[in-house]
Amino acid sequence: MSESQKTIEIEVLRYHPEKDKEPHKQVFEVPFTDDMSVLQGVQYIKDYLDGSLSFRWSCRMAICGSCGMMINGEPSLSCQTFLRDFYPARVRVEALSHFPIERDLVVNIEGFIEKLESIQPYIIPKEPRTLAQGEYLQTPEQLNAYEQFSSCINCLLCYAACPQFGLNPSFIGPAATALLHRYNVDSRDGGKAERMELVNSEEGVFNCTAVGYCSEVCPKQVDPANAVNQNKTNSAADYFLRFLTPKGGAK
Amino acid sequence: MNKRRPYVRSMDGWWKKNPFFVEYMIHEGTALFVAAYAGILLFGLLRLAQGEAAWNAWLSAMKNPWYIGFQVLALIALTYHTYTWFKIMPRTMPPVVVGGQRLSAWAITGSGLAVAAAACLGLLALVWGMAR
Numbered sequence: 001m002s003e004s005q006k007t008i009e010i011e012v013l014r015y016h017p018e019k020d021k022e023p024h025k026q027v028f029e030v031p032f033t034d035d036m037s038v039l040q041g042v043q044y045i046k047d048y049l050d051g052s053l054s055f056r057w058s059c060r061m062a063i064c065g066s067c068g069m070m071i072n073g074e075p076s077l078s079c080q081t082f083l084r085d086f087y088p089a090r091v092r093v094e095a096l097s098h099f100p101i102e103r104d105l106v107v108n109i110e111g112f113i114e115k116l117e118s119i120q121p122y123i124i125p126k127e128p129r130t131l132a133q134g135e136y137l138q139t140p141e142q143l144n145a146y147e148q149f150s151s152c153i154n155c156l157l158c159y160a161a162c163p164q165f166g167l168n169p170s171f172i173g174p175a176a177t178a179l180l181h182r183y184n185v186d187s188r189d190g191g192k193a194e195r196m197e198l199v200n201s202e203e204g205v206f207n208c209t210a211v212g213y214c215s216e217v218c219p220k221q222v223d224p225a226n227a228v229n230q231n232k233t234n235s236a237a238d239y240f241l242r243f244l245t246p247k248g249g250a251k
Numbered sequence: 252m253n254k255r256r257p258y259v260r261s262m263d264g265w266w267k268k269n270p271f272f273v274e275y276m277i278h279e280g281t282a283l284f285v286a287a288y289a290g291i292l293l294f295g296l297l298r299l300a301q302g303e304a305a306w307n308a309w310l311s312a313m314k315n316p317w318y319i320g321f322q323v324l325a326l327i328a329l330t331y332h333t334y335t336w337f338k339i340m341p342r343t344m345p346p347v348v349v350g351g352q353r354l355s356a357w358a359i360t361g362s363g364l365a366v367a368a369a370a371c372l373g374l375l376a377l378v379w380g381m382a383r
Binding site: 015017018022023073074097098100101102108141144163166167209210211212213215216223225226229230232233 | 254255256257258259260262265266268269271272275279339341342343344345346351353
């Protein structure tokens, strides 16, 4: 037999909102080659075995952040996880943990989108500049302060890795906090006081118990746990400094 | 009619579902030994304040094999707790920049562990010196 005829079992957690009461497992026998990702395996199922299988994907190169799934229980981008690493054992594929399942491998991310909007993920200029004044300048050190946190692709693996988000879905969570931090430490930005209201709120950073798994699974080395924990310090400083310089509160 | 019916999975037994979470629960659990040991030491201090007889009674109680067994267990738990505490430290603190370079995670964990070891040995030497 040639190598192209190797097959692997892929167990998929299926859920059809109109037919199923609850999710159930379905196993597919998928032919694979050593260069095939789990995403390609799932695409093979949709193309040749069961066209009703639903999942999200786009770029196939770990940039769009669409294809996050639980692969053997670990939050992973299915495009950069390879079937050969599991062969000859079965691969278990499920929708991202801690999110409501919309259908099969598609989760409901509305809650995250609202959080993303709430952190105002854009630069709120400290001082508006006219075109004549030219661009905002930044030193390499000022860039270093936030660059790592700007690499987030909103893939939500960190949320699937965060038990505190699972237990309390209103927690603003790792990625949104990392992006919030990205703008707060940008030298051009002046929106920190507004964003700190979210950091300090009931939904804010103190939901985090430093499990640290969010940073382990991040495919872009953003280290969201670091952003969340730095903001615990910022929040405490905010709390005590208000006795000296009264400003903002908590939402 | 809206045909959406998002399914919310249960969080029951969440910490058993991933080896990372099991380890998290273990290292958080060792904090109970830290608290228990601090309680024993504080009680010793209280007995010391109550006079010589009370202090000696506490000292002899400490020689009970059950207490010695607990202390060995607490030592193991505290050592593991210290290791995991410094292991997560690079994730919990602001970046440390030395000479324009960001300090690596291992440098932070390593120096934390080194300081903890030095503090333990220093305290041990001090108590040893006083006891002689």
